[in-house]
Amino acid sequence: MGAETPLIRKLQKFVRLSAEDERALDKLVQERIQKIGGREDVAREGDNPETLKVILSGWACRTKMLEDGRRQILSFFLPGDLCELNIYILREMDHTIAALTPLTYAEITRDKFEHVTSQHPRIAQAFWWDTLVAMAVQREWTLNVGQRTALERISHLFCELFIKLDVIGRTRRNRCEFPLLQSDLGEATGLSTVHVNRTLRELRSQNLIVLRGKELTIPDLERLKEVAMFNISYLHLEHESQELDPNEIGGRAAR
Amino acid sequence: MGAETPLIRKLQKFVRLSAEDERALDKLVQERIQKIGGREDVAREGDNPETLKVILSGWACRTKMLEDGRRQILSFFLPGDLCELNIYILREMDHTIAALTPLTYAEITRDKFEHVTSQHPRIAQAFWWDTLVAMAVQREWTLNVGQRTALERISHLFCELFIKLDVIGRTRRNRCEFPLLQSDLGEATGLSTVHVNRTLRELRSQNLIVLRGKELTIPDLERLKEVAMFNISYLHLEHESQELDPNEIGGRAAR
DNA sequence: CGTCCCCTTGAATGAAGTCAATACGCGTGG
DNA sequence: CCACGCGTATTGACTTCATTCAAGGGGACG
Numbered sequence: 001m002g003a004e005t006p007l008i009r010k011l012q013k014f015v016r017l018s019a020e021d022e023r024a025l026d027k028l029v030q031e032r033i034q035k036i037g038g039r040e041d042v043a044r045e046g047d048n049p050e051t052l053k054v055i056l057s058g059w060a061c062r063t064k065m066l067e068d069g070r071r072q073i074l075s076f077f078l079p080g081d082l083c084e085l086n087i088y089i090l091r092e093m094d095h096t097i098a099a100l101t102p103l104t105y106a107e108i109t110r111d112k113f114e115h116v117t118s119q120h121p122r123i124a125q126a127f128w129w130d131t132l133v134a135m136a137v138q139r140e141w142t143l144n145v146g147q148r149t150a151l152e153r154i155s156h157l158f159c160e161l162f163i164k165l166d167v168i169g170r171t172r173r174n175r176c177e178f179p180l181l182q183s184d185l186g187e188a189t190g191l192s193t194v195h196v197n198r199t200l201r202e203l204r205s206q207n208l209i210v211l212r213g214k215e216l217t218i219p220d221l222e223r224l225k226e227v228a229m230f231n232i233s234y235l236h237l238e239h240e241s242q243e244l245d246p247n248e249i250g251g252r253a254a255r
Numbered sequence: 256m257g258a259e260t261p262l263i264r265k266l267q268k269f270v271r272l273s274a275e276d277e278r279a280l281d282k283l284v285q286e287r288i289q290k291i292g293g294r295e296d297v298a299r300e301g302d303n304p305e306t307l308k309v310i311l312s313g314w315a316c317r318t319k320m321l322e323d324g325r326r327q328i329l330s331f332f333l334p335g336d337l338c339e340l341n342i343y344i345l346r347e348m349d350h351t352i353a354a355l356t357p358l359t360y361a362e363i364t365r366d367k368f369e370h371v372t373s374q375h376p377r378i379a380q381a382f383w384w385d386t387l388v389a390m391a392v393q394r395e396w397t398l399n400v401g402q403r404t405a406l407e408r409i410s411h412l413f414c415e416l417f418i419k420l421d422v423i424g425r426t427r428r429n430r431c432e433f434p435l436l437q438s439d440l441g442e443a444t445g446l447s448t449v450h451v452n453r454t455l456r457e458l459r460s461q462n463l464i465v466l467r468g469k470e471l472t473i474p475d476l477e478r479l480k481e482v483a484m485f486n487i488s489y490l491h492l493e494h495e496s497q498e499l500d501p502n503e504i505g506g507r508a509a510r
Numbered sequence: 511c512g513t514c515c516c517c518t519t520g521a522a523t524g525a526a527g528t529c530a531a532t533a534c535g536c537g538t539g540g
Numbered sequence: 541c542c543a544c545g546c547g548t549a550t551t552g553a554c555t556t557c558a559t560t561c562a563a564g565g566g567g568a569c570g
Binding site for chain 1: 383
């Protein structure tokens with residue numbers, strides 16, 4: 001099957017893409033590639049962006065600030081993630097997308113996007129799935145900051161990120177890259193940096209995580225899930241169309 | 256134009272619907288009407304619902320529970336709101352929809368939905384807009400529980416609900432119906448009922464709200480917005496297609 | 511008239527934030 | 541090669557905001 005990109009690998013979790021679908025996606029993603037440094041902005045609140053973005057490498061986040069400077073990270077973007085599907089409808093960004101590490105991403109114009117999705121129904125379907133999962137993740141984050149304790153919140157975030165990385169093949173056994181700062185974890189979970197630090201200490205002391213120099217090890221994922229009350233169903237990883245022939249045109253996922 | 260339904264009134268905020276679009280929407284919504292009592296469930300976590308729902312009257316909410324019983328309200332549904340666009344793609348509900356008051360809603364099958372949206376591009380466009388706004392609202396809620404204090408959170412929620420009610424014409428001057436319990440407010444904001452109560456007392460004492468019997472009065476919305484650091488842009492109420500002739504078929508909002 | 515919700519309030523407790531000092535690690539330049 | 545500096549991580553002491561527990565109070569409805 002060749003070197004799979006994170007995007008294709010992720011979408012395959014839901015829809016069986018044909019070889020032709022994959023070629024179309026590859027082409028779509030290679031047309032206009034941008035690179036920016038860590039901690040730079042991809043798009044700012046108030047902007048009126050023209051293109052959809054697909055992360056190719058690096059980590060980014062969606063973030064929103066209150067007038068007085070308090071800031072919340074609303075979601076993380078890993079390789080293969082799409083940002084700003086909305087741009088084709090909404091006028092103005094109500095939040096900011098920022099790179100957390102040096103970042104490579106593809107820009108896709110509205111026309112190209114519409115052309116590819118109309119020619120490749122399974123790609124359209126897969127993008128829909130991705131959008132709906134993103135909504136489910138956002139709901140889970142609301143639950144996370146609204147109800148879970150500090151220990152549970154951070155554990156939950158580790159579980160989510162580890163599993164998302166696993167989906168795109170970026171884990172090795174129980175290990176993964178982990179470039180986030182403690183202040184990023186704080187902004188994502190609604191906790192102060194100091195309290196994140198104490199919570200990490202606690203997680204380490206219970207041997208739930210090993211976090212050292214941009215690498216995370218989870219010795220026992222099941223145990224961490226229990227601590228986090230992590231229920232994977234919101235990620236909707238169940239494959240919808242196992243039985244669908246990827247070469248049939250216009251196929252629709254069986255329900 | 257006749258008696259506008261909340262749905263049409265809301266969608267008109269974004270797209271100019273033709274008389275024919277409106278008739279199609281009316282028909283779509285009147286085909287299969289359900290009624291249930293307050294505090295009953297519309298759809299449960301784990302269900303595999305077959306239909307999209309449109310609230311016709313009453314208030315509902317999306318809610319999710321942790322294993323140990325802690326519960327978070329993830330969003331409110333007011334008349335004219337859609338729930339479960341996702342059902343056509345995702346297999347299984349990862350949350351519950353529950354009525355907060357006696358509720359009337361329309362059920363729309365996938366086929367009907369696809370037929371209407373393919374025949375009426377502006378309706379499809381408006382549904383997209385509604386979905387993207389729902390995502391923006393969910394992000395704002397994450398920010399709300401993650402960063403705002405109790406006073407700010409509850410103020411913010413009041414502003415949001417008041418404005419959403421205003422969009423569908425359910426306010427009279429600075430007043431609106433408000434059937435939520437203090438425990439609902441708590442579950443929506445991640446606060447205990449007791450603390451909601453104290454916070455309401457504080458809001459009342461500053462004359463920011465008057466809340467009595469199921470009615471809310473906001474003497475000075477601008478002042479409440481300031482307290483909440485409420486920035487309306489996330490509701491994306493700017494009209495995209497003022498200049499578009501609603502009788503041109505296949506029109507697309509100018510950007 | 512009593513009962514069931516829901517609202518209200520007080521007192522004690524607890525989780526997380528703030529402030530401030532210190533330690534670590536890494537890259538740069540002397 | 542070492543010293544310095546800067547960004548990040550760590551820790552302690554104290555404060556604050558919100559929760560919990562517990563006890564009334566009030567209104568709607570049978």
